Amino acid sequence: MQLNHSDLFRQQAYIGGQWLDANDKSVVEITNPATGEVIGCVPQMGEAETLSAITHAHHAWDAWKKQSAKSRAVILRKWYELIMANQDDLATLLTCEQGKPFDEAKGEVAYGASYIEWFAEETKRIYGDVIPGHLPDKRVVVIKQGIGVVGAITPWNFPNAMITRKAAPAMGAGCPFIVKPAPDTPFSALALAVLAEEAGIPAGIFSVITGDAKAIGGVLTGHEKVRKISFTGSTAVGKQLMRQCADSVKKVSLELGGNAPFIVFDDADVDAAVAGAIISKFRNAGQTCVCANRIYVQAGIHDAFVEKFAQKIQSLNVGNGLDSGVQIGPLINQAAVDKVKQHLDDALDKGAKLVTGGTVNELGGTFLTPTLLTQVNASMQVAQEETFGPLAPIFQFTSEAEVIEMANDTPFGLAAYFYARDLGRVWRVAEAIEAGMVGVNTGLISTEVAPFGGIKESGIGREGSKYGMDDFVEIKYICMDIN
Ligand code: ADP
Numbered sequence: 001m002q003l004n005h006s007d008l009f010r011q012q013a014y015i016g017g018q019w020l021d022a023n024d025k026s027v028v029e030i031t032n033p034a035t036g037e038v039i040g041c042v043p044q045m046g047e048a049e050t051l052s053a054i055t056h057a058h059h060a061w062d063a064w065k066k067q068s069a070k071s072r073a074v075i076l077r078k079w080y081e082l083i084m085a086n087q088d089d090l091a092t093l094l095t096c097e098q099g100k101p102f103d104e105a106k107g108e109v110a111y112g113a114s115y116i117e118w119f120a121e122e123t124k125r126i127y128g129d130v131i132p133g134h135l136p137d138k139r140v141v142v143i144k145q146g147i148g149v150v151g152a153i154t155p156w157n158f159p160n161a162m163i164t165r166k167a168a169p170a171m172g173a174g175c176p177f178i179v180k181p182a183p184d185t186p187f188s189a190l191a192l193a194v195l196a197e198e199a200g201i202p203a204g205i206f207s208v209i210t211g212d213a214k215a216i217g218g219v220l221t222g223h224e225k226v227r228k229i230s231f232t233g234s235t236a237v238g239k240q241l242m243r244q245c246a247d248s249v250k251k252v253s254l255e256l257g258g259n260a261p262f263i264v265f266d267d268a269d270v271d272a273a274v275a276g277a278i279i280s281k282f283r284n285a286g287q288t289c290v291c292a293n294r295i296y297v298q299a300g301i302h303d304a305f306v307e308k309f310a311q312k313i314q315s316l317n318v319g320n321g322l323d324s325g326v327q328i329g330p331l332i333n334q335a336a337v338d339k340v341k342q343h344l345d346d347a348l349d350k351g352a353k354l355v356t357g358g359t360v361n362e363l364g365g366t367f368l369t370p371t372l373l374t375q376v377n378a379s380m381q382v383a384q385e386e387t388f389g390p391l392a393p394i395f396q397f398t399s400e401a402e403v404i405e406m407a408n409d410t411p412f413g414l415a416a417y418f419y420a421r422d423l424g425r426v427w428r429v430a431e432a433i434e435a436g437m438v439g440v441n442t443g444l445i446s447t448e449v450a451p452f453g454g455i456k457e458s459g460i461g462r463e464g465s466k467y468g469m470d471d472f473v474e475i476k477y478i479c480m481d482i483n
Helices: 047-066 069-085 087-098 102-125 161-172 186-199 213-222 235-246 270-286 299-314 334-349 400-408 423-432 468-472
Strands: 013-015 018-020 027-031 038-043 129-131 138-146 149-153 177-180 206-208 226-232 251-255 260-264 292-298 353-356 371-374 391-397 415-419 437-440 473-481
Touching: 013 047, 013 186, 038 186, 047 149, 047 177, 047 206, 047 213, 069 087, 069 102, 069 161, 069 186, 087 102, 087 186, 102 161, 102 468, 149 161, 149 213, 161 177, 161 186, 161 226, 161 468, 177 213, 186 206, 213 226, 213 235, 226 235, 226 468, 235 251, 260 270, 260 400, 270 292, 270 299, 270 391, 270 415, 292 299, 292 400, 299 353, 299 371, 299 391, 334 371, 334 391, 391 400, 400 423, 423 437, 468 473
Parallel strands: 149 177, 149 226, 177 206, 226 251, 260 292, 260 415, 292 391, 371 391, 415 437
Antiparallel strands: 013 018, 013 206, 027 038, 129 138, 138 473, 353 371
């Protein structure tokens, strides 16, 4: 791995402003999913180190929250600038540990940094309210204050951005922040800590703890001094963490799984819909929670869409993300490959038709060939669960009412997409779809200026936008008697 700033590659955790090994010195190896090679090791920490991180965070809280908002904003802005100045190195680290193409990794670093820039600005606008008093001698004021120590648990599919979009609003609101990154992708998190330190974020305000997920998660969710848990990952783990938070009544934000419908109506622009489906389905090799999972195409446009979509899929270049021109990297691990294969076999067994792909990729390992299925129906696993891989299933439908019913027939409600030109239909469908985010004639919806989040079993809370700060503050009402 070639880095300009070799200091960004750290094999220790960062707790209370110090770079540390595990108490018992144990480590775990991290491999590159494209080559299977060991990149390095990180400490295998557990309960004791997590308790220490919480103690450091709690001690650091008072001074941090008493800084002016502008002072915290200046430090966050500096962190943003350092990240952008090291964009290439951070992207190299990200591709090596996660597998996504280098250009996509650069895009993620910029996307992740954009949340820090945004919340550096929002930090100065955590406004309260003055409410007309309920009695002549009473005055009512509302202030918003940082909630306290925040614990975050993040996934491997966006090793950089899933951290920054939690850390920036938390620290902007005056909260100390402790993150446990995904076990597969700790190096991006540790590199962020190097730059946080360089930016002047005080010791204890940004900590990264690597190791045993259950042990670290157990302490973070159970500890009374941690006042908020922000999690991105699977619905099953999210539910478990929410249960664990119940005993100490913690505020939780959960960004969980999706099962995004992508609907193409007869009046859609086919080329635009194909381009949108490619980006929405195949970004990060299909491993994003907002990836199109079920593609519904209306009968009148079905064959034309399938033909063009298949052509584009066949032209996707699979390979090591560090090689130029690669659009699809490896999947994160063998379990991810097995899930995609199981969904494919299940669909083929139940009568789906293979249009392109379907076989193991010639590169071996965890590389998969982008695959297209038609004649898919609701009985198949691809309809019910998130595939999280480069497999696109197409369902044919006839009426608007039918497709809305099918699209909403899931416990999930994160992202949804549709392509249509009729203005009345655009409004009707956008309102009827049960999802936290809807892309109309676009397959890309993520931006720091908009509220990202889901409904139903896809989650609680919103990240980014003017709403994102709310998840890290408490409202306090002050009643004053003027006598
Ligand atoms: P994914 O399918 O993205 O791997 P997970 O929900 O398994 O989804 O993982 C997301 C994050 O949750 C990772 O950082 C993982 O280590 C962490 N995690 C998994 N199980 C637990 C648990 N029992 N307690 C705390 N964190 C967990």
